[in-house]
Amino acid sequence: MSTAREFFHLPEEERMKLYSPDPTSLIRLATGFKDEKQNVFVSRESLKFHAHPIEKYVNLWPTNPSSYREVVSEYFVAAKRAEITLLEALFEGLGMQRKSIDQILDNHGQYASLNYYPTCDKSNLGLTFGLRGHTDPTIITMLLPDEVPGLEILQDDDWVPVKPIPNTLIVHVGDVLQGLSNCRYKSLLHRVIVNSETERLSVASYCYPSNDTQMGPPKELIDEDHPLIYKDYTYEDFYTTMWKQRLPDAARLDAFKISAA
Numbered sequence: 001m002s003t004a005r006e007f008f009h010l011p012e013e014e015r016m017k018l019y020s021p022d023p024t025s026l027i028r029l030a031t032g033f034k035d036e037k038q039n040v041f042v043s044r045e046s047l048k049f050h051a052h053p054i055e056k057y058v059n060l061w062p063t064n065p066s067s068y069r070e071v072v073s074e075y076f077v078a079a080k081r082a083e084i085t086l087l088e089a090l091f092e093g094l095g096m097q098r099k100s101i102d103q104i105l106d107n108h109g110q111y112a113s114l115n116y117y118p119t120c121d122k123s124n125l126g127l128t129f130g131l132r133g134h135t136d137p138t139i140i141t142m143l144l145p146d147e148v149p150g151l152e153i154l155q156d157d158d159w160v161p162v163k164p165i166p167n168t169l170i171v172h173v174g175d176v177l178q179g180l181s182n183c184r185y186k187s188l189l190h191r192v193i194v195n196s197e198t199e200r201l202s203v204a205s206y207c208y209p210s211n212d213t214q215m216g217p218p219k220e221l222i223d224e225d226h227p228l229i230y231k232d233y234t235y236e237d238f239y240t241t242m243w244k245q246r247l248p249d250a251a252r253l254d255a256f257k258i259s260a261a
């Protein structure tokens with residue numbers, strides 16, 4: 001976390017060396033922007049990069065601060081290990097067969113985002129979000145927030161603040177897990193609000209399957225009480241559709257519902 005903070009406290013021209021508007025870049029800094037249509041400002045600055053397999057990507061990462069590669073590698077390798085352990089337990093708990101689990105986890109990827117939410121002028125608070133409501137297009141997202149409040153989740157139509165607990169990770173269910181589990185797990189709608197006093201940081205590890213992974217629910221999860229909701233599709237189909245639709249939430253999955261055939 002302190003390495004991420006150091007990075008975002010570097011002079012703007014140093015950070016902007018990594019700026020790219022292209023979402024397929026292997027590493028990129030994304031900056032805050034104004035949505036003219038909705039007249040809101042989204043203030044998050046984030047450094048996004050691939051983190052697994054780490055040997056393939058580490059040479060693209062910043063060398064300023066000088067500890068960056070070492071500290072960030074150590075964190076994301078440990079985060080990935082924890083994600084896989086958690087997912088294996090969760091899939092086994094759902095009753096999935098080993099073959100189905102391997103199909104999903106073999107060749108999975110890990111995408112990282114260091115998120116920085118600057119403080120916001122009091123007069124602009126009403127029109128500024130850190131991040132607007134969205135679900136993550138992942139299997140799960142492992143999030144390490146700092147101790148500043150800001151994350152909110154939607155629960156029964158109300159935005160509920162998530163109270164930061166020191167040294168505690170948060171795991172979000174993403175759209176892919178909703179699809180794979182045939183809706184036994186629901187993707188979590190969340191957003192980030194900003195404040196005028198304290199900047200906020202978080203470190204996100206997004207776990208996603210390989211492009212050719214079949215994302216329809218495995219047959220062992222389907223029975224009379226749990227009729228099949230989603231047809232077979234690949235992660236690549238999902239991603240391509242997502243970019244076309246530009247939907248912020250799990251409604252992206254509706255295109256793959258059996259009833260949408």
Ligand SMILES: O=C(O)CCC(=O)C(=O)O
Pocket residue numbers: 113115131136141143145151190192201202204
């Ligand atoms: O900063 C946070 O707490 C949430 C970040 C987030 O939702 C994301 O990176 O997808």
Ligand SMILES: [Fe+2]
Pocket residue numbers: 134135136141190
């Ligand atoms: Fe998110």
